[in-house]
Each structure stands twice: as structure tokens, then as C-alpha cells.
Amino acid sequence: MSSLPRAKGAAAPRPRIAAGNGAIASPLADSPAFLVRLAQLRAFEEFHRNFAGLGVTPAGFSVLALIAANPGVRPGTIAEELRVKPSNVAALVNALVAAGLVERTVDEAELRASMLHMTTAGARAWQEMERTHRDTDARFVEALTPAERRQFVALLRKLLHR
Amino acid sequence: MSSLPRAKGAAAPRPRIAAGNGAIASPLADSPAFLVRLAQLRAFEEFHRNFAGLGVTPAGFSVLALIAANPGVRPGTIAEELRVKPSNVAALVNALVAAGLVERTVDEAELRASMLHMTTAGARAWQEMERTHRDTDARFVEALTPAERRQFVALLRKLLHR
DNA sequence: TATTGTTATACTCTATAACTATA
DNA sequence: TATAGTTATAGAGTATAACAATA
Numbered sequence: 001m002s003s004l005p006r007a008k009g010a011a012a013p014r015p016r017i018a019a020g021n022g023a024i025a026s027p028l029a030d031s032p033a034f035l036v037r038l039a040q041l042r043a044f045e046e047f048h049r050n051f052a053g054l055g056v057t058p059a060g061f062s063v064l065a066l067i068a069a070n071p072g073v074r075p076g077t078i079a080e081e082l083r084v085k086p087s088n089v090a091a092l093v094n095a096l097v098a099a100g101l102v103e104r105t106v107d108e109a110e111l112r113a114s115m116l117h118m119t120t121a122g123a124r125a126w127q128e129m130e131r132t133h134r135d136t137d138a139r140f141v142e143a144l145t146p147a148e149r150r151q152f153v154a155l156l157r158k159l160l161h162r
Numbered sequence: 163m164s165s166l167p168r169a170k171g172a173a174a175p176r177p178r179i180a181a182g183n184g185a186i187a188s189p190l191a192d193s194p195a196f197l198v199r200l201a202q203l204r205a206f207e208e209f210h211r212n213f214a215g216l217g218v219t220p221a222g223f224s225v226l227a228l229i230a231a232n233p234g235v236r237p238g239t240i241a242e243e244l245r246v247k248p249s250n251v252a253a254l255v256n257a258l259v260a261a262g263l264v265e266r267t268v269d270e271a272e273l274r275a276s277m278l279h280m281t282t283a284g285a286r287a288w289q290e291m292e293r294t295h296r297d298t299d300a301r302f303v304e305a306l307t308p309a310e311r312r313q314f315v316a317l318l319r320k321l322l323h324r
Numbered sequence: 325t326a327t328t329g330t331t332a333t334a335c336t337c338t339a340t341a342a343c344t345a346t347a
Numbered sequence: 348t349a350t351a352g353t354t355a356t357a358g359a360g361t362a363t364a365a366c367a368a369t370a
Contacts, residue, residue: 024239025231028224031295032311033205033302035318037220040202041245041361042322043195044336058199059337062190069187076351077186083203088338090353112346112351133193140195143320149194152317156197159305159314160204203338206359221360238328247362252330254360274328274369 043140050136054129055099059084061129063092064118067102068126072115074107101125205302212298216291217261221246223291225254226280229264230288234277236269263287 028034047058056064059082066078075093079086093116096102101122107113118126141149190196209220218226221244228240237255241248255278258264263284269275280288303311 024228024235024243026243027227027231029319030315031299032315032318033209033299034224035315035322036198036201036205037224038245038322039198039318043198044361047195057336062196062199065189066186069189073186074351075353081186081188083200084337085339086352087340087354092337094353110347110351114352137193137195141321143323144317148317148320151313152321153192153194153197155306155310155314155317156194156201157191158310159303160197160200161305206338219359236328237330246360248329249331249363250361256330272328272370276329 046136046140050132050139051129054125054132056096056101056129059088060092060095061133063089064096064101064122064126064129065133067096067116067118068123068130071117074113074115076113078116096122208298208302212294212301213291216287216294218258218263218291221250222254222257223295225251226258226263226284226288226291227295229258229278229280230285230292233279236275236277238275240278258284 044058047061051061062082063078066081067073070077075089076086079089082089093102093104097104100119103117103119105115105117107115141152144152206220209223213223224244225240228243229235232239237251238248241251244251255264255266259266262281265279265281267277267279269277303314306314
């Protein structure tokens with residue numbers, strides 16, 4: 001296949017996705033924000049496939065992970081870590097409490113504050129979820145080499161740094 | 163600050179985010195899927211800040227971008243490109259039609275199919291949106307060097323390849 | 325029958341606003 | 348007054364199911 005010479009300074013041809021039969025111009029194929037959105041769609045898809053039956057949503061899982069690693073952690077701290085509003089954390093914790101995975105207690109030295117702990121059932125469930133999460137991540141980035149995965153994580157961390 | 167020697171084979175200490183005052187263990191700081199979720203939160207935040215008043219949502223914008231680059235494109239094709247269900251594209255197109263930015267016509271040679279075009283008003287609005295989108299992307303990745311941005315995009319493309 | 329598209333509906337995730345209780 | 352947390356609610360984004368029209 002040959003191509004005509006391109007005028008000096010002319011834009012490069014649009015990149016294309018899904019170069020199958022009816023390929024169309026994909027003006028967003030160069031957009032980091034758009035590609036991140038597609039990547040997250042894939043990540044959620046992978047999550048749902050792997051966590052089916054485990055009784056947690058992606059957001060619920062992220063809250064549970066922070067409670068597992070930080071027994072007694074407060075809702076406000078979780079909200080900061082996850083970059084969401086405290087009201088959302090409250091709702092997610094409600095679901096985890098209803099599922100019997102998490103308990104709320106009151107901080108004696110700061111009666112306004114809640115302290116979040118996993119229940120025994122929560123700890124047991126967490127073991128399987130932790131394994132499942134490792135597998136899910138591995139599948140998510142399975143198209144990348146180990147070095148590329150590290151690079152990807154490093155770039156994301158730099159992008160998110162504040 | 164000194165640290166005790168670590169037993170051979172022991173896990174490295176948990177990475178921490180937001181190493182401010184009350185830093186907590188962030189067991190998800192190594193998870194590509196979780197970091198992608200945080201990155202998308204930032205991307206939407208940036209979108210809303212920059213597109214305020216332009217009358218489109220992120221999903222609506224992505225549909226409009228495909229119509230702008232592919233006059234006459236069909237809803238099903240857009241659904242494939244955006245990796246969402248056709249029913250969602252229908253709703254997003256409804257909103258763009260209601261806003262006067264897009265028109266639906268019927269394909270004469272395939273009466274089942276719709277053909278999507280921008281209106282004159284849509285084309286005018288699109289010019290500003292395209293500029294805004296470039297700025298938004300630039301701010302989204304402003305912590306990265308140009309080379310890192312290219313690397314980031316390349317890794318995302320590889321990750322998404324199917 | 326299979327394909328294209330749409331409507332109706334439900335669920336997840338997030339944000340804002342209003343409220344209670346404590347500091 | 349300011350802070351920690353919660354409830355109530357709304358909006359965006361996605362999916363599934365049921366349907367109509369066309370191939």
C-alpha cells in the first residue's frame with residue numbers, strides 16, 4: 001500500500017482503533033483522559049467477572065481493603081485516601097456492616113469519631129478477596145510485561161501525586 | 163530516622179499515599195486497577211472544571227467527538243468504539259439531539275440504521291469543545307513530561323488492545 | 325430468524341445539602 | 348463556631364430486558 005506525500009506541516013493521519021472491517025476515525029485515541037476511561041471500564045469488567053459471588057462492589061472492596069490494613073481507621077481518613085466525599089464512605093460502610101463484614105465502634109477519646117474494624121467473618125472473607133484482587137490485577141494488565149506494569153504504575157503514581 | 167533490619171524474604175513495607183500527618187497503610191497503592199480508578203476520578207474532575215457551561219457530559223462529549231470525525235456514523239459503531247451498550251448510546255444521542263447539536267437521519271440503503279450528523283450549531287460548539295478538550299488533557303497529565311505522556315498513552319493502548 | 329435501534333428500568337458511583345453530636 | 352459523621356437526594360454512567368422495525 002502506498003501513500004501520497006503529505007504537505008509540510010500537515011497533521012498526521014488520525015489514529016484508528018478496532019482496525020477491523022468498518023474502521024472509523026477515533027479522534028480520542030490520543031487522549032490520555034479518554035484512554036484512562038476505557039481502561040477503567042476494562043478494570044470494572046474484570047472486577048465483576050472475578051468477584052462475582054463475593055458480595056462486594058469495587059468501591060466497597062476498596063473501603064474494606066483500607067479497614068483490613070488499618071484496623072480502627074476512621075471514615076474521614078478513608079474518604080481522603082479514596083478521594084471521595086465522606087458521605088459516600090458512610091453509605092459504603094453501611095453496606096459492609098449490613099453484610100456482617102465490618103463493625104463501627106466509638107473512639108473513647110474522641111466521641112465524634114467512628115472506628116472501623118473487620119468482623120471475624122469479614123477477616124475470613126477478606127482472605128479470599130485479597131487473592132482474587134491479585135488475580136484481577138494480573139488479568140487487567142496481562143498485555144503488559146512485568147517491566148511495563150511497573151512503568152505503568154509509576155506513571156499513574158506520578159500523575160496522581162499531590 | 164533509622165529502621166530495623168528486615169528478615170530475609172519478608173515483604174517490603176506497605177507503600178503509603180498522602181504521607182502527611184496521619185499517614186495510613188495503602189494496600190492498593192500498587193494496584194494498577196485501583197490507580198486507574200483514581201486517575202479517572204481526576205480526569206472527570208478536570209473535565210467538569212474545564213467544560214463547565216459547555217453543556218456536555220464526558221460521555222456525551224465522546225459521542226460528539228466520534229460524530230464530528232465520522233459524519234453519518236451509526237449508533238452501533240459508536241457503541242463498539244466506546245465499549246458501551248447500544249442502549250446507552252441511544253440515550254446520549256437523545257440528549258445531543260435535544261441540545262440541538264446532532265441530527266438523526268435514516269440510511270436509505272439500510273432502513274434499520276440511523277446516520278448521525280452534527281448540526282450547524284453542533285459544528286460551531288464543537289470547535290470550542292475541541293480546544294477545551296486539548297487543554298483538559300494537558301492539565302490532566304501536567305505532572306508528566308512530554309516523553310512520559312507518550313509512554314503513558316502507549317501503555318494504555320497496549321493494555322486496551324484487543 | 326437475525327440485526328439495528330430504541331425505550332424502560334435498575335444499579336453503582338459520586339456530589340451537594342441539611343442534619344446531629346461532639347469539640 | 349468548627350469538626351466528624353450521617354442521612355437524604357440528585358445526577359452521571361453503565362447494564363439488562365423487552366420491544367419495534369427491517370433484513
